[in-house]
Ligand SMILES: Nc1ncnc2c1ncn2[C@@H]1O[C@H](COP(=O)(O)OP(=O)(O)OP(=O)(O)O)[C@@H](O)[C@H]1O
Ligand SMILES: Nc1ncnc2c1ncn2[C@@H]1O[C@H](COP(=O)(O)OP(=O)(O)O)[C@@H](O)[C@H]1O
Ligand code: SF4
Ligand code: SF4
């Protein structure tokens with residue numbers, strides 16, 4: 195039987211120097227987090243039993259197809275939505291148990307950047323006010339301190355001070371996304387939650403913004419959670435990757451390993467779908483085919499069995515548990531600690 | 536040698552009739568052979584959509600009034616042909632698929648009604664059976680039921696396949712695709728490109744494929760033309776352009792794309808942004824952002840043919856693979 199990763203190439207190249215091991219306790223973590231929506235026709239399990247942690251100075255990637263639950267997870271992490279099972283914990287304490295001052299600390303420490311900078315910036319507010327608003331609201335800084343901070347964060351994202359006096363509508367999409375990042379940085383957060391932050395941008399702009407985010411990670415030890423359906427971007431940005439299928443974690447591991455030697459057939463399929471930067475690249479093993487099944491009626495056993503070229507009888511019957519391996523974690527009947535069987 | 540299906544010469548599109556009005560496209564020339572797929576890549580605002588729309592004379596009246604040059608479709612100039620003939624070409628010979636499938640679908644009509652209307656225009660009989668067959672061809676599961684559905688009841692990937700079924704109803708000889716996969720995620724994009732390849736073979740179509748994504752070009756195109764500020768700056772066979780890009784802009788764009796194969800410490804970037812319409816720099820329009828620019832570059836660069844079919848407009852072609860970027 196073929197291994198799902200048989201044709202994937204490993205390109206040796208100068209790599210990002212490995213970063214220091216994750217320092218200290220998690221800023222934000224989830225414990226068996228779940229969210230089910232009541233819809234006509236029953237319960238839709240958008241997210242089930244997701245356990246992960248964002249630790250200082252590390253970047254975690256969340257990957258999966260459209261509709262697999264990435265945005266649902268992001269909304270739960272931001273307390274824009276409440277879990278139906280499990281919990282989101284800020285520095286060891288469930289969000290639902292935080293006191294008012296703790297909640298304020300959480301709001302300051304965890305900042306989102308959304309996909310679309312057109313809808314996320316108020317068009318009639320000057321950039322200065324957009325960035326200063328969360329700072330003024332907290333009442334902890336003087337006017338002069340706030341003004342200085344605005345200029346400082348604009349410079350961190352490669353914009354000049356005079357940008358502060360203009361309106362978002364005067365800027366291109368790429369510049370607006372920088373403004374959105376500057377706003378997120380203003381409160382000196384510990385963790386940025388990025389939901390597809392570059393997918394609506396042009397290629398040259400994507401590269402500029404990804405580099406800025408990487409600078410922020412390295413220069414200020416900022417932790418990031420990076421949601422994307424693009425494995426190439428995740429490979430560049432992240433240390434570790436969590437792959438989600440129909441709301442469940444199917445694989446987790448170091449980004450470099452996930453993007454070259456995936457264990458799970460779904461990860462291998464995502465990798466095959468990632469567009470080649472080079473037409474001469476060999477075809478990959480298992481192109482993803484067929485539709486994502488409805489999350490309202492997920493397949494029995496392993497939810498991926500309807501599309502998996504390696505499915506066996508047991509896959510239709512039993513749901514594979516998420517197991518630890520020397521390479522990370524994986525939920526597949528055909529992968530053991532030693533590898534593919 | 537066969538004649539090109541589509542041959543564009545010195546196509547200039549200005550915003551209005553005046554000779555000094557700013558131009559969106561400046562003297563664009565290209566050929567498309569029968570059955571060939573040509574990719575048109577470039578950053579947003581470089582004029583890709585304007586070029587695609589011009590081929591069917593679908594640009595706004597201001598732009599149509601400012602259009603000069605020649606767009607020969609099987610030898611006849613689209614820009615000067617009578618409306619009756621143009622309608623025939625739009626209906627039967629050239630179709631278009633756009634980025635936002637909702638823009639091409641009528642939200643209050645069922646998929647079946649819209650598809651049957653296109654099939655009727657394409658001269659098909661037995662419309663309900665033909666509609667079902669057309670949906671199967673684009674891999675829509677349970678096509679008979681789907682015919683009764685409305686556009687909002689479908690996913691983005693499914694809508695894009697419905698739009699393709701409608702576009703193909705008339706068996707076109709040329710399909711113009713304007714960023715049809717940009718709004719789709721990686722898996723759905725992959726499936727849609729595979730589908731287009733199968734349809735292209737089955738219908739013996741040529742394609743003009745507009746995208747800003749080199750990965751898409753690698754998957755589906757035979758040749759590629761790179762656009763910058765309303766001009767084609769480099770063109771050649773896809774494998775050649777990927778292996779040996781020689782224009783500094785092409786090279787820099789290719790280098791800035793992240794890859795699953797390796798993660799550099801930082802991505803090489805092109806600083807700044809492309810010029811707005813009316814602000815195209817003199818000489819080579821890329822010179823303010825170009826790492827290889829010299830004083831020469833303030834004058835219009837010559838067109839050079841590096842190898843058969845691989846041409847570029849640049850004073851300093853970067854022939855050595857590692858010269859810059
Ligand atoms: N408020 C809601 N009510 C019912 N179902 C919902 C709700 N929000 C999300 N869902 C469903 O939950 C699933 C996961 O959605 P989610 O938006 O998290 O996906 P995603 O991974 O972010 O997708 P994309 O890549 O398209 O952004 C989908 O099936 C979606 O339709
Ligand atoms: N009707 C119009 N009037 C004025 N400017 C226009 C018009 N249509 C397009 N443009 C401008 O022409 C440039 C090229 O547009 P377009 O062809 O849509 O680029 P692309 O498809 O490469 O993103 C853009 O700056 C756009 O704003
Ligand atoms: S458990 Fe079975 S169906 Fe699921 S991914 Fe593994 S082999 Fe495929
Ligand atoms: S002509 Fe000069 S400025 Fe233009 S791309 Fe070539 S080297 Fe760069």
Ligand SMILES: [Mg+2]
Nearest residue numbers: 264265266389
């Ligand atoms: Mg989402």
Ligand SMILES: [Mg+2]
Nearest residue numbers: 583584585713
């Ligand atoms: Mg366009």
